[in-house]
Amino acid sequence: MENTTRRKFIKTTTQALGALPFLHPLQTLSQIPDKLDDTFPVYLFSKHLQFLNYRTAGEKAAEMGFAGLDLTVRPGGHVLPENVAEDLPKAIEEIKKGGSNCHLMTTAIDDANDPLDAEVLKVASQQGITHYRCNWFRYDESQPMPDTLKEHTQTIKSLSELNRSLGLKGCYQNHSGTWVGASIWEIKTLLEGADKEYFGAQYDIRHAMVEGGLSWENGLRLIKDHIKSIALKDYKWENVGGRWKVVNVPLGEGMVDFKKYFSLLKEYKINVPVILHAEYPLGGASHGKSEISVSPEVVYTALKKDLKKAEQLWGEA
Structure with missing residues (x-):
């Protein structure tokens, strides 16, 4: 009965206050609210609970107050791609039984013409998945960078076409470093040929600020109409052994200006799924380990603390 009540509460809250993330892509745009609500539904990246089975992961996510799970369906993830037909329906059913x-x-996923990638998306669509994040792309060092970017742009276009046939929204995450998409301008180029309704960006403020410490606001304004989901995390620069490095930290303890960021999300009326990532040391949970070196309660406490901080900062923005 307790789990049933929890499921009912989460479902009702999500539908009433944060329904946009779960609208089927073919539903009318007139149902999109004209302003963001004071509520802030946050989903948990299941990478951090890969030491748990599906049902327990659902139970813990609900107990901590998350609106649901962003399930890892990839090599080393909660669901392995080659087992998707059998394991994804089971995973989603068990997560629901857990109250989430x-x-x-x-x-x-990085190729619409790959049979396994296509199978993953087909099964996901059948099981009620609405959004997915794809793989990252690399530059081909044997050719000019613009040529590689052009090829990846075609890849994204093909994925968006497949998404349209399945009613899915795909996302490419901006990521700091030398992979494709560290610069928001690269993301903008990647999406130029895509069906805008079915493929966009997963905007990651941590990576955006690492790459554009003072210009991230321009990047957000550039990409705002293409954002389909958001990843939340924090960081700081730290001198480690005489070298300055990016160090991941709990939410609100780093350099991300969340109040400014959240105020811009509200101003731009960006209402998409928000996913919490905890990349700082958590005994292996931050890296998706199936066995962790700390008590599970340490992980739950940290994740719940991050969630509460996100809600606080959202309310203050």
């Missing part, structure tokens, strides 16, 4: 839900997934 699963409309989001993170994948290694």
Whole structure:
């Protein structure tokens, strides 16, 4: 009965106050609210609970107050791509039995013409997944960078076409470093040929600020109409052994200006799934380990603290 009540509460709250993330792509745009609500539904990246089975992951996500799970469906994830037909329906059913839900997934998909990638998306669509994050792309060092970017742009276009046939929204995450998409301008180029309704960006403020410490606001304004989901995390620069490095930290303890960021999300009326990532040391949970070196309660306490901080900062923005 307790789990049934929890499921009912989460479902009702999500539908009433944060329904946009779960609208089927073919539903009318007139149902999109004209302003963001004071509520702030946050989903948990299941990478951090890969030491748990599906049902327990659902139970813990609900107990901590998350709106649902962003399930890892990729090599080393909660669901392995080669087992998707059998394991994804089971995973989603068990997550629901645990009192949570699963409309989001993170994948290694990077080719609409790959039979396994197509199978993953087909099964996901059948199981009620609405959004997924695809794999990252690399530059081909044997050719000019613009040529590689052009090829990846075609890849994204093909994925968006497949998404349209399945009613899915795909996302490419901006990521700091030398992979494709560290610069928001690269993301903008990647999406130029895509069907805007079915493929966009997963905007990651941590990576955006690492790459554009003072210009991230321009990047957000550039990409705002293409954002389909958001990843939340924090960081700081730290001198480690005489070298300055990016160090991941709990939410609100780093350099991300969340109040400014959240105020811009409200101003731009960006209402998409928000996913919490905890990349700082958590005994292996931050890296998706199936066995962790700390008590599970340490992980739950940290994740719940991050969630409460996100809600606080959202309310203050």
